[in-house]
Amino acid sequence: DAGVIQSPRHEVTEMGQEVTLRCKPISGHNSLFWYRQTMMRGLELLIYFNNNVPIDDSGMPEDRFSAKMPNASFSTLKIQPSEPRDSAVYFCASRTDYEQYFGPGTRLTVT
Amino acid sequence: EDQVTQSPEALRLQEGESSSLNCSYTVSGLRGLFWYRQDPGKGPEFLFTLYSAGEEKEKERLKATLTKKESFLHITAPKPEDSATYLCAVFDFGNEKLTFGTGTRLTIIP
Numbered sequence: 536d537a538g539v540i541q542s543p544r545h546e547v548t549e550m551g552q553e554v555t556l557r558c559k560p561i562s563g564h565n566s567l568f569w570y571r572q573t574m575m576r577g578l579e580l581l582i583y584f585n586n587n588v589p590i591d592d593s594g595m596p597e598d599r600f601s602a603k604m605p606n607a608s609f610s611t612l613k614i615q616p617s618e619p620r621d622s623a624v625y626f627c628a629s630r631t632d633y634e635q636y637f638g639p640g641t642r643l644t645v646t
Numbered sequence: 647e648d649q650v651t652q653s654p655e656a657l658r659l660q661e662g663e664s665s666s667l668n669c670s671y672t673v674s675g676l677r678g679l680f681w682y683r684q685d686p687g688k689g690p691e692f693l694f695t696l697y698s699a700g701e702e703k704e705k706e707r708l709k710a711t712l713t714k715k716e717s718f719l720h721i722t723a724p725k726p727e728d729s730a731t732y733l734c735a736v737f738d739f740g741n742e743k744l745t746f747g748t749g750t751r752l753t754i755i756p
Contacts, residue, residue: 539689566742578690578733578746590742626689633678633697633737635744637689 539638541627547644553615556641559608560629568635569602569612570626578626584610617645648673650736652747660755662723667750669734670716678737679717680744681710683730690733724754 540559548554560567568583582592584604592602599618604610614621622645628637649672659665671679678697682690694703696712703710707728709720719732731751735744 568743577748580743583743585742628689633695634692635680636692637682639689 539627539629539636541625541638541641543641544639545642545644547646548617549646550618551616552645553613554617554621554643554645556612556625556627556643558610558612558627558638560610560627561631561636562608564629564631564636565607566630566635567604567610568628568630569610570628570637571623572626572640573623581612614643617643619645621645648736648738648741648745650734650745650747652732652734652750654750655748656751656753658753658755659721659724661725664720664722664724666721667719667732667752668716669719669747671734671736673736673738673745675739676736677739679712680735680737681717681719682733682735684733684749685730721752724752726754726756728752729754 542557566585569581570578571581572578581594582602583590587604600614602612624640624642626637626640628635651670653668678695680695681693683693684690694710699714701712707722711718731749733746733749735746737744
């Protein structure tokens with residue numbers, strides 16, 4: 536299995552631009568999670584899906600952030616408009632039962 | 647609300663010097679405790695899940711143990727390649743989310 540796949544691996548954009556991060560979970564996993572990691576705040580859960588349905592988006596920082604999971608093999612996290620404080624590493628993770636696996640992350644830099 | 651505290655924040659050991667990392671937690675009902683290893687620039691790598699007090703799991707030089715209030719990650723005769731940040735997280739009944747600690751940054755000096 537290829538594991539959780541994320542793209543792009545690095546994204547540099549200017550403030551105000553739209554950013555879309557993509558994730559392909561491990562086949563057969565029914566839960567998908569989006570996290571953000573910074574030095575200051577550590578690993579924060581933004582949103583998670585169960586069977587493609589958003590269950591808890593309480594971690595989404597504001598309305599500029601949105602996430603979708605149109606099918607079991609694909610999810611997106613969109614930031615519009617982006618701001619410098621959104622700079623972080625964004626991880627996608629998928630889980631079945633009691634083992635949760637992370638992707639390699641997308642390093643986002645907003646200038 | 648679930649809480650996870652890891653200590654120490656950072657630990658430097660000489661190669662071959664065994665030690666333990668601590669993860670203490672407060673949850674309403676523990677469903678599982680996860681340990682991860684994270685290398686710089688990479689995603690957390692799953693190591694273990696522990697489900698009940700008294701349970702132990704081993705992988706190479708690492709052994710994880712669990713009590714009702716805390717978990718330990720014991721590292722025996724570490725090597726420089728064991729240098730990483732080790733994260734623990736708890737998973738409780740009625741909540742599908744993992745709650746992570748802030749991690750212990752482990753450095754093994756050759």
